[in-house]
Amino acid sequence: MSDKLHEVLIEVNGKARSGAVPARLSLVDWLREELRLTGTHVGCEHGICGACSVMLDGEPVRSCLMYTVQANGHRVTTVEGLAKPDGSMSILQDAFCETHGLQCGYCTSGMLIAAQGLLNTNRHPSEEQIRDTIGGNLCRCTGYQQIVEAVQLAAERMKAT
Amino acid sequence: MLYHTASLQDSELKAASFEYARAASLAEACALLATHGDSAKLIAGGQSLVPMMAMRLVRPAFLVDINEIAGLKFVKIEKDAARIGACTRQCVVERDDALTARVPLLRQALAWVGHVQTRNRGTVGGSLAHADPSAELPLAALVLGAKMVLRSSKGARALDAEKFFAGPMMTAMRPDECLEEIHWPVWSWKHTGSAFTEIAIRHGDFAMVAAAAQVALDSAGRCTRAAFGLGGVGGAPLAFPRIAERLVGSKLDDQAIEEAAADAAKETDPGSDLHATKEYRRHLARVLAGRVLREAREKALAATR
Numbered sequence: 001m002s003d004k005l006h007e008v009l010i011e012v013n014g015k016a017r018s019g020a021v022p023a024r025l026s027l028v029d030w031l032r033e034e035l036r037l038t039g040t041h042v043g044c045e046h047g048i049c050g051a052c053s054v055m056l057d058g059e060p061v062r063s064c065l066m067y068t069v070q071a072n073g074h075r076v077t078t079v080e081g082l083a084k085p086d087g088s089m090s091i092l093q094d095a096f097c098e099t100h101g102l103q104c105g106y107c108t109s110g111m112l113i114a115a116q117g118l119l120n121t122n123r124h125p126s127e128e129q130i131r132d133t134i135g136g137n138l139c140r141c142t143g144y145q146q147i148v149e150a151v152q153l154a155a156e157r158m159k160a161t
Numbered sequence: 162m163l164y165h166t167a168s169l170q171d172s173e174l175k176a177a178s179f180e181y182a183r184a185a186s187l188a189e190a191c192a193l194l195a196t197h198g199d200s201a202k203l204i205a206g207g208q209s210l211v212p213m214m215a216m217r218l219v220r221p222a223f224l225v226d227i228n229e230i231a232g233l234k235f236v237k238i239e240k241d242a243a244r245i246g247a248c249t250r251q252c253v254v255e256r257d258d259a260l261t262a263r264v265p266l267l268r269q270a271l272a273w274v275g276h277v278q279t280r281n282r283g284t285v286g287g288s289l290a291h292a293d294p295s296a297e298l299p300l301a302a303l304v305l306g307a308k309m310v311l312r313s314s315k316g317a318r319a320l321d322a323e324k325f326f327a328g329p330m331m332t333a334m335r336p337d338e339c340l341e342e343i344h345w346p347v348w349s350w351k352h353t354g355s356a357f358t359e360i361a362i363r364h365g366d367f368a369m370v371a372a373a374a375q376v377a378l379d380s381a382g383r384c385t386r387a388a389f390g391l392g393g394v395g396g397a398p399l400a401f402p403r404i405a406e407r408l409v410g411s412k413l414d415d416q417a418i419e420e421a422a423a424d425a426a427k428e429t430d431p432g433s434d435l436h437a438t439k440e441y442r443r444h445l446a447r448v449l450a451g452r453v454l455r456e457a458r459e460k461a462l463a464a465t466r
Contacts, residue, residue, distance in 0.1 A: 003178050023181030023224065024174050045175060046212035050278060059281040065211045066282065069181055070226060114277065135364055136276025
């Protein structure tokens, strides 16, 4: 089966990236296989696990549930785009390390994107809001408690800055 | 031609091959549907369609993308109805305080729809057109008597929600039609209240049973209008206008509500599956219908609009 290729121009982590993609190529596959941004993980590939979460125009979405061609002309932020310009970890990423908010790390990129999406619009999230936000991200290791603590710690530190 | 990265071969792509067009306007989308007929499928937020395509349960030959049509994204509040463009994201509706003040059931229903990431992408019209029998927005549309405006290259027509939902994942939309906007009735009574609840294995999962209600009371606390319905108990959401009519004139006391909920549950014919038997679903139907009617009554009593 031959697929027609579609030209795309997508801003990824602040840089314009172009490519030619078959329409059925999911955004997560393009990010990982073509751009080699392998921080975004592929879990269930049908929108349940949240591992593939990225920001599309600043809002968390599942990158397995959209085709690359649909992101043409839009802005994507992956977990690689969360670090500070010098490559050091963001406040939220540091907080995950300190509270043991990850074990195997598979869900972590999705958790970070979901939590950062919350903190971008809500500097004082309640525990309930944090739990609701990460409700769409499955973690099989931590039991979630340390992830909630990480987001609370990050919110605390952002208040101080 | 194989996709040109070394690591990802054609056979590893999840969905079956399809042609793709990003429609710039509703007229263009309708023209594409008219040309390609049954083999074309509209994609809005894709939160239900893309998984089905990934599992190859659906293999459209032609995908018409309506995400970039600005004219399908709006919320307009008018005197008797709130008009919502079909491609308005669920998150936009959820955050709209002015809309919530007029049609509170929408935010209440959306709280149960998927997760933040899926509501950021999923659309109001997409959920209605997908017509999952346990989905929240179709139930809200049916209970409120929303009107769907459908557009094709031949013209437009409006369908009431009760005529729109035809069965599991089936609507009365023709293959050449695109849902353009939805009119959600605004109840003008000062004391109006609504409620939505459901039981699912995990929050955000498909509901085993969902229930929605809206009631209006006069200043003496007597019911002037009531509507309620259930999802997940049949091939399409169910509303119970005949039973709700009996509540009008009452004070919506607990006993009247219990009777209405029990009668509604009796009218359902739910299926059994791994997660819930028919009997359990019917039990939930009674309990949840009673719960939303009571909660709607409390909200109506407290309303000061």
